[in-house]
Amino acid sequence: MIPRDRCAYSAIVDRPPLFLPNRARIVVWTIVNLEFWDISRPMARQVLPAPTGQVLLPDVPNWAWHEYGMRVGVWRFFELFARLAIRPTLSINARVCEEYERVARAAREAGWEFMGHAWEQMPIHKVEDQFAMINQSLGVLERFAGRRPVGWLGPGLTETEDTPDLLAAAGVKYIGDWVYDDEPTEIRTAHGPLITLPYTVELNDIPMMLVQHHESAYFTQRCIDSFERLYTEGAERAKIMAIAIHPYISGQPHRIKYLETIYEHVNRYAGVLHWNGAEILDWFMAARGNR
């Protein structure tokens, strides 16, 4: 199904507003992405292309650069979110539960929400049996975390035309791939409705640091600029602001303080909720009935 068959165009100004409990204005949804990069294949991202730009295998320097996030960077995230008492959503390649059990365990112990993020980090178009991969991934996460994930994010947000159908058939309730609104929406699938939550490619360290090559400090600026605009709009209708981070990027020593500064800033405001995806989903399912 093409996107148009799943959901018609809708202008936000034509929809009745949604409201958050206790007159809160905005939900900050933090998503930590954990991935498995297979050293036998080209790396998902590169900080340093080989001299002359050739893609050569194995790509040890870029594998190691990503690995730093799992060995070191992610522990800066755990420290930060424990201090703030925030329980983010963990977007996790299921294979991470096996290859980096220590990291996945720390997230489970900290009460983070586990969200499906495929088996390993490659475009979903290249997966031979997508339905089997989805079920395998959700099964591994269910056994590991004790609860079947309700959310899913494609690797690099990728989908084929039937991905939402397969996800709904596997019991997924919400997806983050459709970054097309400030509010959750409902889309059609062959197996009943699926909810989209406003994940982000704007406040996301991959596009900002690895594609657009911004300076580290710009992450703070862009998040605060977004927050202030959405907070203003939140007086009229509920707003959700996602922040998407990766340990090998934002967990670097030179970047972590710019992440910390964002939370220091937004936590000065009243009416700011830190929710994970499952909490946003539960609120939306109830709140939309009231609008």
Add this chain to the structure above:
Amino acid sequence: MLPTERLDFSAIAHRPKLTLPDGARLAVWVIVNVEEWDPAQPMPRTVLTPPAGGAPMPDIPNWAWHEYGNRVGFWRMLEVIDEHGVRAVLAVNGSAIGRYEPIARAALERGWEFIGHGFTQKNMQNVADERDDIRKTTAAICDFAGKNPRGWLGPGLTETWETPDLLVDEGYEYVCDWVLDDEPVLLKTRTKPIVSIPYTQECNDVAMMLIQHHKAGEYYDRAIDQFEQLYRDAARSTRIMALVVHPYIMGAPHRLKYFRAALAHIRAYRDVLFWTGEEILDWFKGREA
């Protein structure tokens, strides 16, 4: 026809003086581009590449990122344009008028000018039948807005060798693809000339944010620097300044305030006109008479 056959070289310093009415010094026009991206085709621009590169299809994340502009971004951009009492120009894909009818209606209600921007967001060199594409775009605008568009902007400013000829045949009076001057100029065609009005790749959020990857604040800084120099240049002869925005770029929550600040800065000048393309066209044609 080659570009050099359509117009002769001319140095701006050696032309007769152009003047605006009522002692105004500069005319600024604001162009809002509204497009429809076909999810079955590669996306015209991307914010996120897939893991390990390549271009697998369909490209849902980048389709959704653009769609955000029409569902949400346009509406906050509209608030800023209304706040400053500006009548903008809607450069619109013909197919987008039906698809995003609330956007077209908001523009029509405010008396914005509609200009053709291709039937879909596809390079003109790749359009199978260019004349048919232009005609369908004209018809979509005329059916909705009640009059034919007078101006045209190619998708991504693209043209074939004969685009200006076809545009004149189909009733267009001005084109925006030739960013080669600060003043309107005439381009020869097989029949009568068409006016080229100064559009911009410089104060344009696609080039600045998606290709050059500047911080959002650079939109403001560059607009002001551009404006101040053109304002100074215009002491001798009028200049035209264009400001170009796309809802999926400057309509993102973190970028909007820089667009607002740029408009507010320029709006504070009493001797600067905010005109539509057709107002610039009519003034330029009147000057010739």
